Amino acid sequence: MSMKTKKSFSYWQWRVIICSMIGYSMFYFVRKNFSFAMPVLSAQYGITNTDFGIILSLVGIIYGVSKFLNGFIGDRFNARWHMVIGLSACVLLNFLFGWSDKISTMLTGQTDGPDFVGTMVLVMGILLVLNNIFQGCGFPPCNRLMNHWVPPKELATKMSIWNTSHSIGAGILAVLCGYIVSRTGDWRLCFWIPGIIAAAGILFVIITLRDTPKSVGLPELPDTKTELDDNDTSAAYKAFVKKKVFLNPVIWVLAITDLFVYVVRFAVLDWGPTFLGKMAVPLSPQLAGWTIGIFEIAGCAGMLCAGWISDHVFAGKAHRVCVIEMILVAICLVVLQLLPPTASPILVLCILALAGFFLYGPQALLGVTASKNATKKAASAAVGLIGLMSYVSVLITGAGLGWFSDHFGWDYLFLLMAGFAVLGGILCAFLWNIKDDGYIHDEA
Numbered sequence: 001m002s003m004k005t006k007k008s009f010s011y012w013q014w015r016v017i018i019c020s021m022i023g024y025s026m027f028y029f030v031r032k033n034f035s036f037a038m039p040v041l042s043a044q045y046g047i048t049n050t051d052f053g054i055i056l057s058l059v060g061i062i063y064g065v066s067k068f069l070n071g072f073i074g075d076r077f078n079a080r081w082h083m084v085i086g087l088s089a090c091v092l093l094n095f096l097f098g099w100s101d102k103i104s105t106m107l108t109g110q111t112d113g114p115d116f117v118g119t120m121v122l123v124m125g126i127l128l129v130l131n132n133i134f135q136g137c138g139f140p141p142c143n144r145l146m147n148h149w150v151p152p153k154e155l156a157t158k159m160s161i162w163n164t165s166h167s168i169g170a171g172i173l174a175v176l177c178g179y180i181v182s183r184t185g186d187w188r189l190c191f192w193i194p195g196i197i198a199a200a201g202i203l204f205v206i207i208t209l210r211d212t213p214k215s216v217g218l219p220e221l222p223d224t225k226t227e228l229d230d231n232d233t234s235a236a237y238k239a240f241v242k243k244k245v246f247l248n249p250v251i252w253v254l255a256i257t258d259l260f261v262y263v264v265r266f267a268v269l270d271w272g273p274t275f276l277g278k279m280a281v282p283l284s285p286q287l288a289g290w291t292i293g294i295f296e297i298a299g300c301a302g303m304l305c306a307g308w309i310s311d312h313v314f315a316g317k318a319h320r321v322c323v324i325e326m327i328l329v330a331i332c333l334v335v336l337q338l339l340p341p342t343a344s345p346i347l348v349l350c351i352l353a354l355a356g357f358f359l360y361g362p363q364a365l366l367g368v369t370a371s372k373n374a375t376k377k378a379a380s381a382a383v384g385l386i387g388l389m390s391y392v393s394v395l396i397t398g399a400g401l402g403w404f405s406d407h408f409g410w411d412y413l414f415l416l417m418a419g420f421a422v423l424g425g426i427l428c429a430f431l432w433n434i435k436d437d438g439y440i441h442d443e444a
Contacts, residue, residue: 001219009218012210013149017158019208020142021165023083026201027138028169029176029194030090034097034128036177037187044187045101045117055125057394059132064391066136071384074140075377076237080209086137087202093131094195098188100124139387140380143367147376148212151221152437153311156318156368160307163364167300221376225440228377237377244374244438245382251370253431255389257322258366260424262393264329264359264417267401268295268352298353299360306361310368318365318372319431326425328358330418337414362424372437 001009041047074082096103104120105111142162150158173194180189210216228240245251306325310318332355339348367383374382404416 005218009213012213012216012218016145016149016209017162019205020079020083020145021162021168023087023201023205023209024138024142024165025169025172026087026198026205027090027135028166029173029198029201030087030094030191031131031135032170032173033094033177033190033194036174036181037190040181040185040187040190045120047117047121051121055121055128058125059128060391060394062129063132063135064388066133067139067391068136068384068388070136070140071143071380071382071387072241073137074144074380074384075241077141078211078215079141079145080205080211082137082141083205083209084202086134087198087205089134089137090131091195091198091202093127093134094191094198097124097127097131098191098195100127140384143371143380143383144376145209145211147371147379148221152224152372152439153316155372156310156316156321156365157307157312159368159371160303160361160364163303164300167296223439223441224376225442226375226377226438227440241378241381244378245385248373248382250373250431250434251382251385253427254319254366254370254373255386257326257362257424257428258386259389259393260420260427261326261359261362261366262390263396263420264333265363266393266397267413267417268356294349294353295356297356299356299363302357303360303364305357306365307368310365316372316436319369319428319434322362322365322369323425323429323432325358325361326421326428329355330421330425332358333414333418333421337412337418359421362428366428369431373434375438 038047038052042049042052070082070086100120100123101111103123104116107123108115108119110116146155146159146162176194177190180186180193213220226240228236302325306321307318310316310321314320332351336348336351336355339351367386370382370386371379401413405413
């Protein structure tokens, strides 16, 4: 590349990274808002936690499947328009959700009573399922963009930066919806106001985002040659995905390792406030909440550090960082389990934050390793498969940990989670000596 071309490429690379981060954070505005409306809906209409639980379990599975299927679309479709279509549908469905009580009245002719509430729950469930189908259009196109714009040797660092968009979107939404509920008490505004912001996000994506370097007249990344460069037909792509994803043992090892990562993560996020209040060093509900928040913040910092270390210390071998960090997560969890009752609650907070720091590195880097191994031509399909496996963890952290706590209490929970972390580290260690990526490299 000439100096002028390099400068232009660098500009577009960072523009794509930053604008796709903003675009993806908008998906959170129209996905995670339901949780903030739930208490108001329960108080106003008497909707039970069982109803909410069924809806949340269903939409979680739907989202995982949609993310998996959209991975195949993401590898072949223009990333900008893929995001625009998905986000537009989610915005529309969120506005409809704000009228779910009116829709229930239209269907039942009632404004209260069991039939009205039952129909309203059904309407909400249908709208949330549809919403999560289109939510699957968020991450796959972004993963495509990152793999087309960022060289494999830099992918861990820059993908870790990009991954903070999850926390940015969720954090801003939490503040916004918390303010809406506390000030107005109107659950509808939890869907309409974020929906308006996300609608502006659609225009932002259309104006600022572009697809591959080729779409703006720039050369493709060097050293990213694949078999599809000479034959990019649909049949060739299917054969390529079969080879690079479904019959690739590396991808399956990464997917199962990611399952263990998410078991530990969701166990802390979903059950954390409960078991932190019942462990040997019991925490107050307020301090337990702060601990979970700091766990997330430390995780973001750990993600950024892990990406930098992967590229600058381990020469892009992100999977090696994952092995080390999973073992460190296990050590932190064992230490938490063994703390005496006289230990300071602040010490509990610090150790759990350290566990989050180490855990969020593998969460980001396993996808990076999969993308590099599957190449930019099948990166979204590979990450889609891993994403599907990660949501299987809900079965373990939900019903599984609920059963475990009922039969054994919370005394051994951290040891159980440490065991999952060790299993993930051992499994990932089998990949220690794999090649850096799956591209075709000309021999010198």
